Amino acid sequence: MDEGKIIVVDDEVLLLGMLKEAFGSAGYTVFTAENAEEALKILQKESIMVMFLDIKLPGMSGVELCKKIRIENKVGIIHAFTGYSNLYGLLECRAAGFDDFFVKPTEIKMLLKAAQEAFAKLKRWEIDNCGLT
């Protein structure tokens, strides 16, 4: 696993820029995609285990994207990051394989903490040794 790699998927370009700067300034390598198809292409090339996916995306939704990712990647930490949701949205996200769920606007420090905890988990699980990635 390439430590410190994060992918952020959102159709809002300004938001992508802001998050790239936020995570980047914290030392992470940030990949961004404006839609699911673009994200899948990046994930085919890069081994990225921490992800932040918007639920509402043009074309394939964030929920569908998560399901697709989970087919190949059972271990990666995938966060839902949505502008709107309710209980049913949360349940659907959990069923699709999301590990956590953030509703915008969320403080940057909370997102950084989530990323930090995700990498800590992955480290604790010793993914490298298991050869799962």
Next chain:
Amino acid sequence: MTMLKEEWVSQREELESYLEIVSGIGIVLLDSVLNIQDCNQGFTRMFQLQRKPFGLPVTNFLILVDDDLKYAEELKLSCSHQSGVHGTVYCRAVKTKNGCLLFCERIILTGSRAIEQIGAINNELINLQRESVKKNLLLEKLKRELNERITELEATLARVKQLEEKYRLVVENAAEAIVIAQDGLLKYVNPMAVKILGYSEKVLTSMPFVELLHTEDREKVFEAHSRVMRGEENQSIHEFRVVALDGTIRWADSHAVIIPWDGKPATLNFIIDITDRKQAEDARHHYEKLQGVLEMAGAICHEMNQPMQIISGYSEMLLKNISENDPIHTKLDTINKQIIRMGTITRKLMNIKKYETQDYAGFCRIININGSSGEDIE
């Protein structure tokens, strides 16, 4: 008796030829007890009869002294008063095996005024008797007709009772309340009306029906009732409220027609309890409003949270790099806190669970976000 008739028939030719010569002669065939078995036209003419007096005793026409026919062939007999003819008749009796053939020659008038008067009186009496018989026959006929009419009427009455019973069953088992209103009172209420309103039939038919109506609907219902009473049109009243005995408000639809009742105009009203339907409509209406609010809230959250996230993110990053002593820090902090506040509001919008409004400055109503989400805004 057959033998006697046969004998009569065998002698007919002889008799008929005799009758041609002596046209005024009457011939009568009697049986052993002197009842008439047959006669010729001479006999019917002699006693002014419309038809042959079969079976009648000959003593109705001629007065016989005991054994007259038994011992004498030539007789001089008086006419019976019952015959309506008076005078004397010369007769020749011919014995037969079973009875007697009597040849009656023309009547000899007595010439006595008294006897003629008696005869006239007798004739009058007989006419009266005949009239009486006719009247009796007519009376019998009328009696028969009357009985037939009574039977017919009884059958009609039974049918009417059956119909009444059917109508009663329909009215008493109707799913609608059926009431008859007249002079401000209910003159009739069916069991469903009693069930809906909760009052007894006695109370319902003794209280002014306007008291059963919700105060806000009284005018509407009363106007419709008055229009029907004026014969303007059959009226349907949609969605009015009645107040039941236990104070619950029931919604109803009504249709009324004018009818005569105890000789005066009244309205026959068919009332359907639409409370359940109304409540379901209200619930659906409420749900549709809530659905609309939820959809709008979802759209607002989705659209607003995106830029709020960007503002929030950048202001947070800027705050991190600016000294707290810098005047810009305070302003940035304010921006950041307001964004957080807006985020709190959009979260409440996401949690809306019911449709609740509140007055806004007295000129309109807006969604009560706190009440609808069950939370308080700081």
